Amino acid sequence: MKVVFVTGNEKKWAEVKALLPEWIELQRMNLDLMEIQGSRSEIATFKCKQAASMIDDRNVAIITEDTSLGFTALRNLPGPYIKHFLDAIKHEGLNNLLVAYEDKSATAYCTVAYWNRMETDEPLVFEGSTAGSIVPARGPALFGWDPIFEPVESSVPKKTFAEMTMSEKNAISHRHRAFAQLATHFENSLKQ
Amino acid sequence: MKVVFVTGNEKKWAEVKALLPEWIELQRMNLDLMEIQGSRSEIATFKCKQAASMIDDRNVAIITEDTSLGFTALRNLPGPYIKHFLDAIKHEGLNNLLVAYEDKSATAYCTVAYWNRMETDEPLVFEGSTAGSIVPARGPALFGWDPIFEPVESSVPKKTFAEMTMSEKNAISHRHRAFAQLATHFENSLKQ
Numbered sequence: 001m002k003v004v005f006v007t008g009n010e011k012k013w014a015e016v017k018a019l020l021p022e023w024i025e026l027q028r029m030n031l032d033l034m035e036i037q038g039s040r041s042e043i044a045t046f047k048c049k050q051a052a053s054m055i056d057d058r059n060v061a062i063i064t065e066d067t068s069l070g071f072t073a074l075r076n077l078p079g080p081y082i083k084h085f086l087d088a089i090k091h092e093g094l095n096n097l098l099v100a101y102e103d104k105s106a107t108a109y110c111t112v113a114y115w116n117r118m119e120t121d122e123p124l125v126f127e128g129s130t131a132g133s134i135v136p137a138r139g140p141a142l143f144g145w146d147p148i149f150e151p152v153e154s155s156v157p158k159k160t161f162a163e164m165t166m167s168e169k170n171a172i173s174h175r176h177r178a179f180a181q182l183a184t185h186f187e188n189s190l191k192q
Numbered sequence: 193m194k195v196v197f198v199t200g201n202e203k204k205w206a207e208v209k210a211l212l213p214e215w216i217e218l219q220r221m222n223l224d225l226m227e228i229q230g231s232r233s234e235i236a237t238f239k240c241k242q243a244a245s246m247i248d249d250r251n252v253a254i255i256t257e258d259t260s261l262g263f264t265a266l267r268n269l270p271g272p273y274i275k276h277f278l279d280a281i282k283h284e285g286l287n288n289l290l291v292a293y294e295d296k297s298a299t300a301y302c303t304v305a306y307w308n309r310m311e312t313d314e315p316l317v318f319e320g321s322t323a324g325s326i327v328p329a330r331g332p333a334l335f336g337w338d339p340i341f342e343p344v345e346s347s348v349p350k351k352t353f354a355e356m357t358m359s360e361k362n363a364i365s366h367r368h369r370a371f372a373q374l375a376t377h378f379e380n381s382l383k384q
Binding site for chain 1: 226227228229230238266267268269270271272273276277280281285288289291292293
């Protein structure tokens, strides 16, 4: 079974490849996709359909992935627009958005859209989430907002995503939880 | 000359109709258009092209309009995403985003895309802007973020957009400035 994972990010590619069953013929493709405004699920679905429109072979299934970081005090914004905020105002600016609030809690979401056009009329959407809070940056600034997100489930002393080893992060991350659901979907469909 | 202005908003329709030359056969159309993420000009251009794809008659020119509100301290965000922020966190929440900063200045933008497919390969983009600052809400909450935007050019005592009469607002508003440019474009093209 041929499946394309659309990503330009080496780290995501390595992570996802390790998570999905070996019998999946996973290929990577870097497409320039547009992001729409809307709910996480609308954004993910649109992106996956757009990728599909660029891949003629209907026997190839498609995976796209979207990340969102919602601040509870801001009613789950910046949410899907977090990338633009991180680029513009950096870690300190993201912390500053919450200065007016005691509640620094936030939720990280990974929304995966999967479309096998031979199976379903619309992409399937799987979502994983991790609860945490926004803190002043700690740990190496190698990957997006990882230094300012401290998951609730992190051990004592508390660590941000950036302070965790890869395996510590993988055990609780929004991305792993979303792709674990996709892996389960693949296993179930194999049994049928 | 037939021109369609795509809007679902009665107020904008009345405003724009009054601003454009009478010899333009202006029609209103309410289309369900998608908004993309990106720069103001990318968002406006995409929206106009999308409207065009729904209007078969290439003799009909198309106008779409986008509004953005950029906070200087947030490097011009929420910007094109202001609508989502206003819906979610209201006037008070928008003020709270700036609690960490002394600089409460902001710029309102109206980005108009105009496409006569018989004339140009791509939509033309006209932008008007108004400088001001974000203040606690004053005046009737009838139109979006008008109560929390106090233009620099407002007379003393300072007024928010919501406290102004229609003609006071029109004299300095981002929307009027953008459509005035489009009106000039129409006049120039008539002379040729």
